[in-house]
Amino acid sequence: SPKPTAKTSSFEITASPQFAAWLAKYHLSLAFTTYQTNRLFFISCQTNGRLKFHERLFDKPMGLYADGERLYMSTRYQLWQFDNLLEPQEKYGECDRLYVPRTSYITGDLNVHDVVLDDAQNVIFVNTDFSCLATLDPNYSFVPLWQPPFISKLVPEDRCHLNGLAMVEGKPKYVSACSATDTATGWRNHRRDGGVVIDVEQNEIIATGLSMPHSPRWYQGKLWLLNSGTGELGYIEKGKFAPITFCPGFVRGLAFWGDFAVVGLSKLRSKPFTGLALEERLKAQGNTAHCGVMVIDLNTGQIVEWVHIAETIEELFDIVVLPNIRQPEALGLQGDEVQRLVTFPNSGGIVTTKPTVKRPSIGQAAPVAGLPQASEQPKPPVAIKYQRVYNLNRANALEYDALTYPSLKQRWQTQPPKGEVFGISAAVEGSLVGFVIAEQVSSETADIISLLVLPNYRRQGIGTKLLIYLEKESRQQQCQQLTLSYQSSSLTEVALEPILQKLQWQTPKSNGEWCQTNKLIKSSVKPTIQYHSLQNLTVEQSISYNDLTFPKIKTRWSRQQPKGQLLGRVAEVEGQKVGLVLAEVFNSPPETEVISLFVLPEYRHQGIGKGLIQNLETDLKALGCTQMKVVYKSTPITTLALEPLLKQQNWQPPQVNFLLGKTTTEKVSQAPWLRKYPLSNKFTVFPWSELTDTDKQQIQSLDYPTSLSPFGNTQPEPLNSLGLRYESQLVGWMVTHRVAADAIRYSTMFVDKRFQRLGRGISLLSQSILRQVDSTVPYCLFAVAEENPAMLQFVHKHLEPYLTEVTYSQVAVKQLGG
Structure with a gap:
């Protein structure tokens, strides 16, 4: 059965059950490009036997070529050379190959497809817009090496959609093109059967009648090819295409290892992909095109392993096999690793420089060459x-x-x-x-x-x-x-x-x-706002109001169940529900927490939020409640919308109660302190799920703040909630909680004061983090109480450089009079 393996960014990836084992058996990793989402991906097998997906953002990555310690990749207007930063046997975190973007050649936007090295280590690439093979030169954007015999002149018109290049004994030998036309984008009218393969040395067409052919490769004495428009892998024999495997997708990107071919698949998304035989064949089968990777046995033509990518990614371009590499990664152009990780002769490995505290420049930061322009990247929320x-x-x-x-x-x-x-x-x-x-x-x-x-x-x-x-x-x-x-x-x-x-x-x-x-336009008469009381709500009833809640109540109940009575007030205008406040009333201690407050955008600035809070107060006083509080994450929205409302209603000034941090396992795994504080043999780390009755009794004798209690109504995360014993005495814990399918919160950590100065807390935290790093859960959240100054100091000094986001949780309180 299919094995769900990871959800990275917004990409949902599923693999065949033995795909990771196949990579491990042959000591391989894979890399592929997707220009549609501007990413370079690596697929590898972790030490725990699970697949790992590592991604980096580049501007329209396409052709990809692996050569020993280096990778070459074509992008929108650059050709990148990546060098391995690690010495033999050196590791960076868990990775054993760390590619750094070392050199960029500015070619201009040539729509470069395949890229290779020849036997003299010269970069050769398919210049698709100018319909030629080309190489690099410091004096020019490119130097043409060869053009098809039917191309009359070099102009940026993509006349035949020249796209693929096969090398034989280190020299260009065969190319693929979607047609033999000599007019601007003339190939678009010949997608179904106008494709050709050309012998570069003989300067003649050797195969015709193909459908958008891509990725010619010379392997084991045969000229292999992807006939993309029919979804087939095959080879050229006596001028004809001999298919061996049909794949459910637009095939593009081909690599080999042993008796296996590794093929990239794309969905039929854009206009150039429609009207093809592949589309008709899939429709007849009742099937749809897939995006992903397939491993095919060359002896039988059977698909033996596969990776399926859902959600955002719909097109792959090129793929390479990385032999004898277990966990490759690359430095990207975002973040600060590419700025801070340096090497030099006799450096003894990677040296990490200090981070920049503040940019000395004035104004906005300059755009980074090689990253997609802002309009091509997902836009962050802006005020x-x-x-x-x-x-x-x-x-x-x-x-x-x-x-x-x-x-x-x-x-x-x-x-x-x-x-x-x-x-x-x-x-x-x-x-x-x-x-x-x-x-x-x-x-x-x-x-x-x-x-x-x-x-x-x-x-x-x-x-x-x-x-x-x-x-x-x-x-x-x-x-x-x-x-x-x-x-x-x-x-x-x-x-x-x-x-x-x-x-x-x-x-x-x-x-x-x-x-x-x-x-x-309706009358300018101010509409009548009615407030209706909601008493003794069930979880299901509260979820029915989910679209009127912030934070979303459905998300809250997926993480924890209510511990008190639920009530609220709903605001209506002309029969339409326009706002809602929800609260949870606790008997011990006797207080009320406001858990959601929301007004539809088109009804804001009309006093509805104020009315909801005032009516809720009236209900709470009737129930005998003496205090209400609200806990919220500090954001520009809460600063501008919630805090002025609380001040106007005579709430006490908000107080910070938690520091909130967020990061990824990929980033935090680079922290040097993760492996710096090993525990002596007298200490034992054990899963919190194995806590004994004796341990629970020993916890009662420890002096810890109430906020650091390991017990609560929410079930701890079994993956990395840990206990710490010294000899037979329980002396600490690290309790985590799964707050989403892809995120774990590090909620409560405590170590007996006898061992705090010895770094045992860091050791425990490190053990917990490393267990998540070895899993497929990519996001880490940290919540550190203000009353835990030692942990706050550790976060600011050691953890913060490896966080992607730092915010604060605040609590505001109002005493309810008689």
Whole structure:
């Protein structure tokens, strides 16, 4: 049966049950590229027998070539050379091969596909845009070495989609192309059967009738090839393609080891992949295209092992086998490892330099060459500020012309404004990123005359929010209708019209090239807000309100069950639920914790959050509660939205109660202290699940703060919750909890004060972390209480350099009077 192995980033990966064992048996690792998600991946087998997936971000990685201690990889406009940083027998964490991006050759954007080394160690690559084989030269972007006989001139037009290169005895011998055309992107009309293989030395076509062939490779006396458009692995014999295996995907990327071929598969995602025989064959089988890797026995043609990648990744490009390497990794261009890990003659291995405390430069950091541009990477959440802009006129509005579409400057040359002009701006860190402008053409109607969001900030809902806020502003100005006229285009079809439909505008009416639409605005009378009490809620009932909770109540109950009575208040406007507060009431000690507070975005800034808290207080006083508290993670949202509300309602100032840290096992495994403090033979580390009654009695005699108790209502994580004994006496614990499928929280650590100064706490923590490192759970969370100064000092001094995120948990309290 399939074996779920890992979920790294947003990529869900499943492998055949024996895939890891196959890698271990032949002492292999694999590497592959995916330009679709801008990543270089490594697949290897860990010492515990589980698969390990290691990824690094690069800008459109494609061709990949392995040569001893080096890797070569083509990207968008660079060709990278990676060198192994480790000496023989040296390890970095658990990895035995650490590739560092040592040299980058700037080639320009040539759409480079396959890349190889010849027998003189020269880099040769397939220059797809210019339809030729090329090499590097310090004086040029590239130097052409050969072009197909049917290509009349070197121009960046991707005339035949030249893509693959096979070497024989260290020299270029065979290439693959999707067609033998000599016109710009002419190959696109010959995808089904126009593919060819060309003998470079003889300068002639030796095989035709192929469907988008890729990855020619000379191996064991045969010219192997992937006939991508039919999903087949095979070889060329007497000018014909002889298939041996059908794979359920667009095959691309081919490597060999022993009697096995390793093949990359892609889904049929983009337009160039449609209309192929592969698509028809899969449909006839009732199957769909897969993305992943397949290992094929060359003697039988059987698929013996496989890896399937779900979720985000849909296309792979190239793949290589890394022999005699157990756990390879690479330094990326993000993070600080590539800056801080250095070597030099007689350095005795890797030297780690001190981290930079603060950049000396002024302004934003420069973009890193080799990483995808910001618009191509997943965008981190940003704080967007929306603001009303009044009293716009022809003079001051033109200052914003770069943020108008259509251009107001051009509009007002022929249509000067006749009414009041007003707008809503969207800003990030003080810089405008979006603007909507309207003109009040009558006492009842406002006409939208411009709407624009800067390209790097699109697809984040900013345009929708601008229109929502504009509608509210128009309502306050007693407008009863918004109108919009726009010139129909492919851009308005995909960008504007879906927003209008979502906001319930009238269906646009077409008048030639122009479209008109409108939306009636409801009365500006402030809606009546009703608050309804929710008493004695069950877990299931609270989950039914999940969309109205923050933090999500469903997530909370997946981690822990309620220990007290659940109650709340729901806010309704015209029968629609628009806000909710939930609380858990405890009898011992007698207090109440607010566990969720949320108001729908379009109903914020109307006092609903305040009303929910006030009504909850009334309910709690009726139950005889004397105190309520809220515990929350400090974020820009809580600083701007929650804390002012608490202050207004006379809550006590929030106090920090926990430091919260987050990292990955990959990053924390690099900490040198993980293996620096071994325990003597008098100490025994044991799984917390094996705690005995005698141990529990001994715990009662230890002097530890209540917050560091190892006991609670949530089941400890069995993977790495540990106890520590000195001789036969229990003297410490490290209790962890699984807070998500891919994350473990290090909740409570204590070591008897007799052993604290000897570093036994670090030893225990290290043992726990190393057990997670050897697992497939990638994320580590640390929660350190403020009343544990020794541990806080350790975190700041030793752990913080290996954390990817540091925030704080805060608690606020309010005493309830009679």
